[in-house]
Amino acid sequence: MAKLFDGALVFTAIPDLLKYLPTTLFLTLIALFIGLVLGLIIAVIRINKIPVLSQLAVAFVSIMRGTPIIVQLYITYFGIPIALKYINYYYGTDYDINGIPGIVFAMVALGLNQSAFDSETIRSAILSVDKGQLEAAKSMGMSGWQVLKRVIIPQASTVALLPLGNSLIALIKGTSLAFTCSVVEITAAGKILAGKNYRYFEVYCSLAIIYWVITFIFERILKLIEKKISIPDEAPEVVEA
Amino acid sequence: MSLLEIRGVSKKYGSNVVLDNVDLKIEKGEVVAIIGPSGTGKSTLLRCLNLLEKPEKGEITINGNTYNLTSKSAKEKLELRHHTEMVFQQFNLFKNKNALENVMEGLTVVKKIPKEEAKKRALLELEKVGMSDRLYHFPKHLSGGQQQRVAIARALAMDPELLLMDEPTSALDPELVNEVLLTVRRAAKEGNTILLVTHEMNFVKSVASRIIFLESGKIVADGTPKEIFEDPSNERLKAFLRNINMLEDPDNYVI
Numbered sequence: 001m002a003k004l005f006d007g008a009l010v011f012t013a014i015p016d017l018l019k020y021l022p023t024t025l026f027l028t029l030i031a032l033f034i035g036l037v038l039g040l041i042i043a044v045i046r047i048n049k050i051p052v053l054s055q056l057a058v059a060f061v062s063i064m065r066g067t068p069i070i071v072q073l074y075i076t077y078f079g080i081p082i083a084l085k086y087i088n089y090y091y092g093t094d095y096d097i098n099g100i101p102g103i104v105f106a107m108v109a110l111g112l113n114q115s116a117f118d119s120e121t122i123r124s125a126i127l128s129v130d131k132g133q134l135e136a137a138k139s140m141g142m143s144g145w146q147v148l149k150r151v152i153i154p155q156a157s158t159v160a161l162l163p164l165g166n167s168l169i170a171l172i173k174g175t176s177l178a179f180t181c182s183v184v185e186i187t188a189a190g191k192i193l194a195g196k197n198y199r200y201f202e203v204y205c206s207l208a209i210i211y212w213v214i215t216f217i218f219e220r221i222l223k224l225i226e227k228k229i230s231i232p233d234e235a236p237e238v239v240e241a
Numbered sequence: 242m243s244l245l246e247i248r249g250v251s252k253k254y255g256s257n258v259v260l261d262n263v264d265l266k267i268e269k270g271e272v273v274a275i276i277g278p279s280g281t282g283k284s285t286l287l288r289c290l291n292l293l294e295k296p297e298k299g300e301i302t303i304n305g306n307t308y309n310l311t312s313k314s315a316k317e318k319l320e321l322r323h324h325t326e327m328v329f330q331q332f333n334l335f336k337n338k339n340a341l342e343n344v345m346e347g348l349t350v351v352k353k354i355p356k357e358e359a360k361k362r363a364l365l366e367l368e369k370v371g372m373s374d375r376l377y378h379f380p381k382h383l384s385g386g387q388q389q390r391v392a393i394a395r396a397l398a399m400d401p402e403l404l405l406m407d408e409p410t411s412a413l414d415p416e417l418v419n420e421v422l423l424t425v426r427r428a429a430k431e432g433n434t435i436l437l438v439t440h441e442m443n444f445v446k447s448v449a450s451r452i453i454f455l456e457s458g459k460i461v462a463d464g465t466p467k468e469i470f471e472d473p474s475n476e477r478l479k480a481f482l483r484n485i486n487m488l489e490d491p492d493n494y495v496i
Contacts, residue, residue: 136333136392139291140347140399141322144315150350155337231337235382239374 009202010209013193017206020189024214027106027175027185032168034111039118044148046123057119064116069109073180076109077102106178110171117167125160126152158229165222169215176211186210242305244269244434245403250289250299250310252282252458259285260296261458267403267436272429274445275438276469277455278481283438286455287405290436291325292318304402323351326396330408332388334380334395340367341376344395352399366394370424386417393424397433404428406437422448442487446470454478 042057064072081097088095129152137147176187184192187207194203245267252260259282267273275283288294289310290301299310303324308317326347334343341363348359367373370390380388389409396404409425410418422444429435429448439445445452445466452469454462454477462469462478470487473479 130333130336132329132331132333133335135293136327136329136335139293139322139325139327139405141319141351142347143319146350150346151335155335158337229337231379231381235379236375236377239376 006199006202009197009199010205013190013199013203013206014210016193017186017189017203017210020184020186021210021214023103023183024172024175024185027103027110027178027183028168028172030107031110031114031171031175034107035114035118035167035171036122036164038111038115039122042115042119043123043126046119047126061116061119064113069113069174070177070180072113073106073109073177076112077105077181080105080108102182103178105181106175106183109181110174110178113174114167114171118164121160121163121167122156125156125163128159129155154229161222161226161229165219168218168222172215172218173211176207243267243302244271244304245290245436246302247290248300248302250286250296250301252285252289252294252296259458260289263299263458263460265453265460267434269434270432271451272433272435272437272449273451273453274449275436275453275455276440276442276445276481277461278484281455282458283455284407287327287407287436287438290403290405291322291327293327324401325403325405326399326401327405327407328389328392328396328409330411332380332385332392332412334388334392336380339377339379340372340383340391343380343391344398347395347399362398363394366398367391369397369427370394371420384417385413386420389413389421390424393421393428397428402434404433404435406435406439408438408440410439410441440485442470442485454481456481 042061045053045057048054080100084095084097087093088097133151133155134147137151142150175185178185179188179191190203190207194200197203243266245265247263247265250260250263251258263282263286275286277283285294289296289299292310296310301308301310301321303321306320306324308321312318334340335346338346341360344363344366345356345359348354348362349356352359354362364373364376367376370393372387372390372394375383375387378387380391383391393409406425410421413421418441422441425435425437425444426448437445437449447466449466452462452464452466453460454469454475456477462473462475469478470482473482
């Protein structure tokens with residue numbers, strides 16, 4: 001009987017796949033950044049109930065959370081070129097539609113999707129900061145920006161860290177859908193490889209191992225950050241004067 | 242000229258009038274206590290002075306600078322807040338910062354004082370409130386009384402022209418009240434101008450230079466502790482003092 005399962009290939013395929021790991025990580029980090037920044041902006045808009053923007057933000061979050069990420073990737077992939085064509089037509093510009101690398105679409109789609117989820121986490125974390133401390137900061141004469149930077153963000157990040165970590169881990173795995181925008185990251189590389197040697201099961205096993213290890217590393221990093229920003233339980237020694 | 246002058250401060254919550262055209266002048270170095278039944282706008286009056294509450298009407302002159310309390314300008318709001326500091330009932334220390342960092346925060350962020358100098362100043366203020374032995378304790382490691390002493394150090398480090406204290410001992414267990422009152426007394430002795438809302442009548446008697454009795458959003462009586470406690474001419478003030486057993490008990494004076 002032919003060899004049904006090539007156990008060695010599971011491991012020998014890994015180096016080939018790892019060549020595409022930078023794409024996966026790059027995509028993850030950019031989408032993480034877009035998600036956090038835009039998520040913070042949306043959260044601040046919604047908390048301050050800024051007219052028009054606030055309603056738009058609510059609609060945006062609802063749509064992004066209410067549609068599958070793969071549909072969003074397709075919409076971005078086909079939608080941005082159409083939008084550019086219109087812009088070129090009406091404004092006489094000359095944007096090169098085919099010149100946009102696929103990874104840009106994936107970054108936009110994943111980043112926007114991430115921002116919708118992150119905005120809700122950030123919003124609840126901000127609202128959890130004790131109002132009394134905000135009053136103390138304001139009465140000191142801090143500007144709105146200083147209050148945000150010095151009091152709200154440091155304390156809200158402690159609260160938001162764990163759920164944001166969840167969302168980051170989901171994002172790492174979400175990048176495996178970027179193939180829809182013709183981005184070759186590790187999952188896509190695996191599909192291509194398996195298409196050549198027909199060893200689908202083995203290659204997907206390799207991918208599973210890689211994702212799990214990456215996620216494990218990110219989990220450790222998050223744990224370190226958590227430890228760093230949390231207030232120690234034990235009180236320090238009282239210094240005798 | 243008075244250090245502080247407020248004119249026509251009015252504040253409503255819905256149809257409930259909390260402050261009704263309040264005028265008040267405070268001289269430099271005065272320690273003014275606001276007393277009165279709960280819900281009469283004592284705290285609201287304090288909070289209108291640094292715009293934590295927005296009055297419907299009113300004007301404030303502090304150290305020669307006049308501000309309209311209803312102004313929408315964020316810059317004016319900040320400027321006004323730089324004249325005063327506030328001590329809160331619930332301490333409101335920054336929970337993610339230790340005692341020293343709490344006191345340094347306003348100095349470095351608002352006053353833009355270099356870190357080294359801010360630290361020196363913070364250490365001095367913390368020493369004055371007797372907290373030098375717990376500089377690196379976070380609020381959650383401190384008792385209520387200790388937290389409030391840090392909060393007082395934080396306010397005084399900013400060298401405010403007027404210190405606003407909103408029931409600084411109301412959230413404390415009885416055995417912790419005294420340590421905070423001693424701190425306030427020291428701040429008063431050092432010549433700070435203080436406007437204080439409190440229910441500690443014995444303390445008011447011994448520390449305040451002037452007492453204001455507020456009822457239904459109006460200043461009903463205004464005088465020295467002697468005038469207020471020993472010879473209250475106003476009927477409502479009398480009723481209030483009788484209610485809190487402060488009228489016929491001369492032994493209650495000393496703290």
